[in-house]
Amino acid sequence: MSPVLALAAGQIRRRPAAFAGLAVALFLAVATVTLFGSLVAAQVTAPGAVARRLVAGPGLLLIAGAFGEIAVLVALFVVVNALGFTLRQQHRDLALLRTVAATPRQVRRLVRAQVAATVLLTAVPGGTAGTLAARGFLAALQRRGLAAPGLRIPGTPVPVLVALAVALLVGLAATALAARRITRLTPAVALTADTSGQRRTGVLRVLAGLAVLAGGALLLRLAATRGAGELDKAGQATMLGSLVLLVALALLGPLAARAVAAVLGAPVRVLAPGAGWLADANLRGYAARLASAVVPVALLVGLSGTMLIMTSTAEHVVRTTGATTSVTKATDVWLREAELGMLVCFAAVSTVNTLVALTADRRREFALLRLVGATRRQLLRMLSVEAALTTAVGVLLGAAVAAVASGAFARAVTGSVLPVVPGAACGWVVAGAAALTVPGILGTGLRAIRGRAVEAVGGERGERG
Incomplete structure (x- = not known):
């Protein structure tokens, strides 16, 4: 295992409470993207006769798009917010790494490794929860005539993989912003900086x-x-x-x-x-x-x-x-x-x-x-x-x-x-x-x-x- 991965794993084991909020936020993000991605997949992979059947509402694709757009944005906001607090609780550790000659690039790599590891830990439970939620939501839509009766959630892993990619990209993008405050300061200033x-x-x-x-x-x-x-x-x-x-x-x-x-x-x-x-x-x-x-x-x-x-x-x-x-x-x-x-x-x-x-x-x-x-x-x-x-x-x-x-x-x-x-x-x-x-x-x-x-x-x- 590389030194960066070893440090990342050590921080997660040592501070499980600091990463719990981030894990929950990433779990919700993965589950949400999987949920609405599965609904889109159900419509796209449906047989032609089923896909063209008229329904009472705006249609499954429009519902999934409208719901997913807002829900995913809010879920990603929660991820960014949780990541900021996770880094804040590690401020002293990261500052100490700077004082023993760790470069800003190495600190950012460490934080990225932590985010990637947390995403992978939430992959299976988040994807499973999203798939189950998609089946329940589709059944509720069908009972109200808002989705065609023949639609089924397919067994393809594509929605889960897309959800993981989205969560990882958002986490890495948020890392660049959240880690900026600790890496832009000199080591001595970072160690004494106010995080209150x-x-x-x-x-x-x-x-x-x-x-x-x-x-x-x-x-x-x-x-x-x-x-x-x-x-x-x-x-x-x-x-x-x-x-x-x-x-x-x-x-x-x-x-x-x-x-x-x-x-x-x-x-x-x-x-x-x-x-x-x-x-x-x-x-x-x-x-x-x-x-x-x-x-x-x-x-x-x-x-x-x-x-x-x-x-x-x-x-x-x-x-x-x-x-x-x-x-x-x-x-x-x-x-x-x-x-x-x-x-x-x-x-x-x-x-x-x-x-x-x-x-x-x-x-x-x-x-x-x-x-x-x-x-x-x-x-x-x-x-x-x-x-x-x-x-x-x-x-x-x-x-x-x-x-x-x-x-x-x-x-x-x-x-x-x-x-x-x-x-x-x-x-x-x-x-x-x-x-x-x-x-x-x-x-x-x-x-x-x-x-x-x-x-x-x-x-x-x-x-x-």
């Missing part, structure tokens, strides 16, 4: 965020100016506009998260003077870290809220006017629910991966607090307040996106910017976001504050999980 998320938001990132925000506003204006008879087009523009706004939120996350945290932090400081003050200071002082935590929560709440409120408003209009469109047809509602479920799954995985990685990365910080007199109980109270604030900030940002987007849709179809909000369904979305966020932070925090503080301060971050 206290960096200032760059000007280019702010300008890009503002440009994307303007694009989302234009799309929602287009949705709002549609006539009452163009319910379908208004719905399409609304969903696209909400996605663009969420991209803008990801770019402007540190600024937006800090502003909302400042508003929410004031009453928290009063209600919990000790733990509340420390939690608020942590969240506002490390804006990049806060943004990394709340953006997946906002993605989950924003997408779910927009689709639920838009569908509820459209159904209200249909009950009033009696006109049925693709927004309210049972088959299309089911398709949107299936798409939403898939996106929520990806958002949930991204949320858990991000929160676990961020909290585990603070082990040394917690140890320093213990050395200056903080007890484990006080740290847990601080983390509890942080978890509540993080959930609240993410929910509020996501709800803001959903409110603006659904307001534009309501303006188009009812003449009023006040949509019909399904309170119970939206409540479950908020409860789901809290269920992902709070246990993730507290569970990882409990593990991070174990052991002796002196050893944690003198050791390295992200020890063996």
